[in-house]
Amino acid sequence: MTVQESAVSMFTIVWILASTALVQPAPQAAPTALGQAYFLFVEGLVLEDKGDVDGAVRLYREALELVPDAAEVYAELAALYARQGLATESVSEARKAIAIEPANREANRILGFVLGTIADQRRDASMREEAIGHFETALSGGVRDPGAQLMVSRLAMESRRYKLAITWLTRFLLDQTGYREAMELLAEAYEADGQPARAAELVAELVEGADDPLRVRTWLAELHEDAGAWRQAAAVWQTLEASVPDSVLYSMRRAMALANAGEPEAAGRVLEELTARAPDNVRAWYLRSQVERRAGLSLKFIFVGAILFRLLLLITVPTLSDDVYRYMWDGYVANYGVSPYAYPLDSPVLDYLDTPQRALANNPWMASPYLPAAQYLFAGLAWFNPASPRLFQLTMVLLDIMIGVLLVKLLQLVNLPTYRVLLYLWNPLVVVEVAHGAHIDTWMVFLILGSLWFTFSPNASLFYSYLAPVLLALATLTKGLPALLLAVLFWL
Numbered sequence: 049m050t051v052q053e054s055a056v057s058m059f060t061i062v063w064i065l066a067s068t069a070l071v072q073p074a075p076q077a078a079p080t081a082l083g084q085a086y087f088l089f090v091e092g093l094v095l096e097d098k099g100d101v102d103g104a105v106r107l108y109r110e111a112l113e114l115v116p117d118a119a120e121v122y123a124e125l126a127a128l129y130a131r132q133g134l135a136t137e138s139v140s141e142a143r144k145a146i147a148i149e150p151a152n153r154e155a156n157r158i159l160g161f162v163l164g165t166i167a168d169q170r171r172d173a174s175m176r177e178e179a180i181g182h183f184e185t186a187l188s189g190g191v192r193d194p195g196a197q198l199m200v201s202r203l204a205m206e207s208r209r210y211k212l213a214i215t216w217l218t219r220f221l222l223d224q225t226g227y228r229e230a231m232e233l234l235a236e237a238y239e240a241d242g243q244p245a246r247a248a249e250l251v252a253e254l255v256e257g258a259d260d261p262l263r264v265r266t267w268l269a270e271l272h273e274d275a276g277a278w279r280q281a282a283a284v285w286q287t288l289e290a291s292v293p294d295s296v297l298y299s300m301r302r303a304m305a306l307a308n309a310g311e312p313e314a315a316g317r318v319l320e321e322l323t324a325r326a327p328d329n330v331r332a333w334y335l336r337s338q339v340e341r342r343a344g345l346s347l348k349f350i351f352v353g354a355i356l357f358r359l360l361l362l363i364t365v366p367t368l369s370d371d372v373y374r375y376m377w378d379g380y381v382a383n384y385g386v387s388p389y390a391y392p393l394d395s396p397v398l399d400y401l402d403t404p405q406r407a408l409a410n411n412p413w414m415a416s417p418y419l420p421a422a423q424y425l426f427a428g429l430a431w432f433n434p435a436s437p438r439l440f441q442l443t444m445v446l447l448d449i450m451i452g453v454l455l456v457k458l459l460q461l462v463n464l465p466t467y468r469v470l471l472y473l474w475n476p477l478v479v480v481e482v483a484h485g486a487h488i489d490t491w492m493v494f495l496i497l498g499s500l501w502f503t504f505s506p507n508a509s510l511f512y513s514y515l516a517p518v519l520l521a522l523a524t525l526t527k528g529l530p531a532l533l534l535a536v537l538f539w540l
Contacts, residue, residue, distance in 0.1 A: 084114055089121055096128060104128060119149035126158045138162050150185075157186040157196055164203050176203050180212075187216075194224055201233060210241040228254060235271075244274035262288065269301065276463040278309035296326050300335055307339050310459065310466030313346060315339045347456065347466055354452060354473035358445045361483035362438070369485040372437045373408040378416045378423060379430025380405070388416035388423055403434070421495075421525035422488050440486040447494045448482045454497040461504055488526060495523035496530050 092107035108125050112118060122145035129138035139162055145155035164179035166172070183200035187193060197220040204213035217234040224230060231250050238247035248271040251264060258264040265288050272281035285302035292298060299322045306315035319336035326332055366372050378388040381401055391397050394412040416423070425443075433439040455469045472478060481487050502516035523530040 086111075088114070089118075089124075093124075101128065101132060117148050119145040119152045119155065122148070123152055123155040123158065126155060126162075130158050130162055135162050135166060151188075153186045153191065156182040157193065160186060160196065161199060164199055167203070168206070173207065176207055179203055180207065180209075192223055194220055198230060198233075201230070201237075205233065205237060205240075208240070210237045213237040214241065228257075235267075239271060239274070244271045245277070247271050248275060248277070248280075262291065269305075273305065273308075278305045278463055281305040282309060282311075296322065296329055296332060300332060303335060303339060308465060309463070310347075310468075312339050312467075347469070350467065350470050350473055351449070351452060354479075355449065357474070357479045358448065358483040361479065362441055362445065364484055366437055366441070366485055368480070369487070370408055370410045371488070372440050372486040373405045374410055374416070375418075375422075375426045375440055375486070375488065376405045376430055376434065376437060377403070377409045378418060379426030379428070380434045382423060382427040383431050383434070388418070388426075391415060405435075418488065419525045419527065421522045422491065422527070425488070425491055425526075437486060441483060444482050444486045444490040447490045448478070451490070451494050451497055454494070454501055457501055458497065458504075461501075461506070492523050492526040492530065495519045495526065496533065499523065499533075 088107045088111040092104040092111065095101075095107065096104035105125065105128065108121055108128075112121050115121070122141045126138045126140075126142035126145060129135075129141060138158060142155045142159040142162070145152050146159070149155070160179045160183035163175050163182065167176035167179055180200055180203050183196055183203070187196055187200070197216045201213045201216040201220065204210070204216065214234065214237045217230050217237060220230050221227060221234065231254055235247040235250040235254070238244070238250070248268060251268045251271060255261060255264050255268060265284055269281045269284035269288065272278070272284060282302050282305035285298050285305055289295060289298040289302055299318055303315040303318040303322070306312075306318065316336065316339050319332060319339055322332050323329070323336055374393075377393065380403060381398065382388055384401055386398070386401070392412065392414050393406065393409055398406075411417070418426070429439050429443060452469055452473045455472060456466045459466045459468060482490050496519075499516045499519035502512040502519065505512055520530060520533060524534075
């Protein structure tokens with residue numbers, strides 16, 4: 049506190065006490081005593097600025113004898129003792145100020161610093177919590193005090209109150225943009241709070257100009273890994289590998305990140321180079337064997353297998369389900385200008401359109417149960433070939449392979465291994481229902497995944513923002529189930 053600020057504070061105290069004396073019946077200090085206390089306080093500030101600590105303390109004590117309930121004087125004494133390293137005396141005077149005025153900012157601030165320092169030395173958790181409480185009082189009401197904000201953030205980290213540390217460090221950085229120590233502390237808070245992606249954003253800014261770039265980049269790579277951003281982690285490990293060419297560790301970490309990103313072939317190439325460079329490294333050879341085993345499930349292998357499984361069933365005639373014959377009949381009558389919703393399948397009105405597929409279709413007593421988007425697909429396929437289910441089966445197989453492609457893109461988008469698409473493409477139930485049964489659900493799923501991709505694509509554009517809801521609407525007009533996604537995607 050400067051001499052001028054302290055003088056203003058003491059002037060305010062004098063007038064408050066003087067005005068109180070006019071309205072209260074209890075005897076108060078005389079105005080001359082108040083004036084004398086004010087003079088002593090200002091003189092004490094002057095002596096303190098000149099380095100005469102003992103003289104300043106003596107004058108402050110004399111002022112308190114005249115005005116014993118002046119919290120600001122006790123707070124100034126606490127600050128003076130703190131600057132002299134006299135922790136016990138500083139705490140005592142600050143507590144006296146707070147006893148008179150609990151919300152006194154300076155006293156709470158000083159007590160926060162002193163108790164916080166002692167708590168760190170003694171590892172005293174209860175004293176640390178008390179220091180945090182005093183800082184929160186001192187900083188209440190939007191007060192800007194970078195030193196106090198940084199100190200309370202450190203104390204909150206020590207107390208594992210990470211969200212509190214994040215709050216104060218964020219406020220600190222609003223005024224002290226680019227302050228490296230605070231940015232690093234905030235990144236640590238985000239990491240400890242389970243937000244590695246937010247921490248990685250901050251650490252990425254710290255790389256440039258870092259005193260120890262290897263440490264910061266290693267931290268960044270590990271944060272990317274914790275966030276599941278394996279490709280970003282691999283890129284950072286590659287940078288570290290280039291800066292330390294002989295490092296086996298960085299090469300292995302890069303290979304593991306690539307493997308987890310669903311790129312086992314790229315990981316295998318890294319490890320092949322590593323084992324050639326370090327042939328006696330057992331860990332590198334073991335990791336290479338694991339990656340090569342995973343590479344056996346490469347995307348190319350997965351998709352080739354998926355296509356072969358489906359082609360084998362394309363030569364079969366649908367027998368496990370008769371839905372496809374209803375698709376064919378609906379498309380067939382629609383091409384003759386008859387609405388599939390107008391008549392039941394067995395209506396005599398439709399006898400002039402009779403085909404062998406009519407007898408194989410299900411639910412002959414009712415009109416078509418399928419929604420308009422499905423009907424347009426039925427009509428288009430029946431226009432090309434109304435007599436065989438083969439075209440319907442082939443179309444659904446092609447859509448199913450496209451579903452696999454979209455799943456790979458979405459897995460990449462959320463940083464999950466792309467080989468997980470195997471769970472869908474090699475699923476026996478999916479293969480049979482698509483390639484053998486030609487179920488319209490394949491068209492619905494394709495539209496849903498297309499909508500999701502255009503919604504979350506990193507290359508989003510105005511065109512994508514219009515196309516995504518159109519695809520979701522078409523999926524809903526195929527079967528009503530996708531309407532449930534409207535509640536999730538509406539805000540996006």
